[in-house]
Amino acid sequence: MLTHQFNPYSACTSILIGKNATADGSTMIGRNEDSRAAWAKKMVIHPHQEFDDPQTFKSNDVDHPFTMTLPTIRAKYTATPEWTPKYGLFEEDGINEYGVAMSATESAYCNARVLAADPYVQDGIGEEAMVTVTLPYIRSAREGVERLGQIIETKGTYETNGILFSDAEEVWYMETGAGHYWVAQRIPDDAYAVVANQLAIQEIDLADHENYLFAKDIRDFVVDNDLVNSANGFNFRDVFGTQDLSDQHYNTPRVWDGQRYFTPELKQDPESFELPFIQRANRLIHVDEAQHYLASHYEGTPFDPVGSGTDADKHRYRPISLAKTQESHVLQIRPDMPVNLSGIHWLAMGVSAESVYVPFYAGAATTPAAYQVATEKYDPTAAYWIFKLAGVLVDAHYHELHGKLQDVQKNLAIELGHHVITTDAAAKQTSAESLTDLLTKANDKAAHLALQQFQALSADLITTSTDMSPLNYNTDLNL
Known part of the structure; x- marks a missing residue:
């Protein structure tokens, strides 16, 4: 996550798991929403609504005045907005009435070469609006990618992000690059991926529309601007992403830690730029293991900030769970169930390592009263x-x-x-x-x-x- 003009270095960690990689056949997407150590969240369920005329979305972010027309039918969906809409809604994550889940966003960075060819659009879409203008209007994960992709191509974006989508059958990870370009990859059914504030998607097969989606003229863009000599594909991470010292201490170790947990037989360097995006676990993954990853802080290694390593090692790498986490979620879509029963929005308020994931059925009518209260300062009822x-x-x-x-x-x-x-x-x-x-x-x-x-x-x-x-x-x- 990257929120608010006063907090330019926020960050999140994400996990995506295909249906054949889980113990019960669920699809799962999850993320830690990291911003500030004291920045309250609430949980809401927006009801299904139908309007006589198209609605208009207008961002409250004065620096990025994004606006767009919305359809007349808005599906019911869960969301976790912030205590104040002053800087934007930041609804972040939810499951809609059609059994589609979305989490947005995983903040990332685009390199200067690409941005020179296609600068950010200051009144384009950003994290704060993505769930609100996408999730209530889609009936599948693939459709979510396509809708948000169309918005980015036509209206632009002012930041680089990763967005997670899932339904009962498919899990997709989408990444934006520069002002108008994006790609998305379907996570293989038997695989998982963990992402930590870097562009993660690697080789894009432009001929494989079952497993890859992308901006319509992205091939011409990378060739015409001498970014890559592309025939049928290219490595999105290499062309659009960054590789610098901050990545090696802030980002790649969190990917290493996730792959160490789910695929422990791998021997990899926590500072490697070559960690694969798609990985297979050595076991079927349970929902509590996805939650464990999002709550982890290098336990069992010298890098645990509350462990027994040296002072240098304990502060060498940015942990997955840290004090700036606002909330953590795992969105689980379970198989062979009615749609209003299949989705569970597991939500841990505050620091995931020091909280608990509470299961909320997305098919409910509303959320508990304590989850609808969110204040700037401590409130014992929230x-x-x-x-x-x-x-x-x-x-x-x-x-x-x-x-x-x-x-x-x-x-x-x-x-x-x-x-x-x-x-x-x-x-x-x-x-x-x-x-x-x-x-x-x-x-x-x-x-x-x-x-x-x-x-x-x-x-x-x-x-x-x-x-x-x-x-x-x-x-x-x-x-």
């Missing part, structure tokens, strides 16, 4: 701040208190996993007319479980911390 408070309290005495957090996370993982199993079973016995109400109540129950236990955790952490003051002294109680 889900974002309830999870953030526990993390802040743990951070104050990390090694002494982290075990308490882990116990709660483990217990909730069990309870919430069981909750999904029992809800699915109940849904099979529920009429279509009553299903939305069932799922809404299920989401309320899941949120209540997580929030109640994190509030109890915070009370325990505060009580325990009272005797950890630097002003403490071992006083003889007999005096």
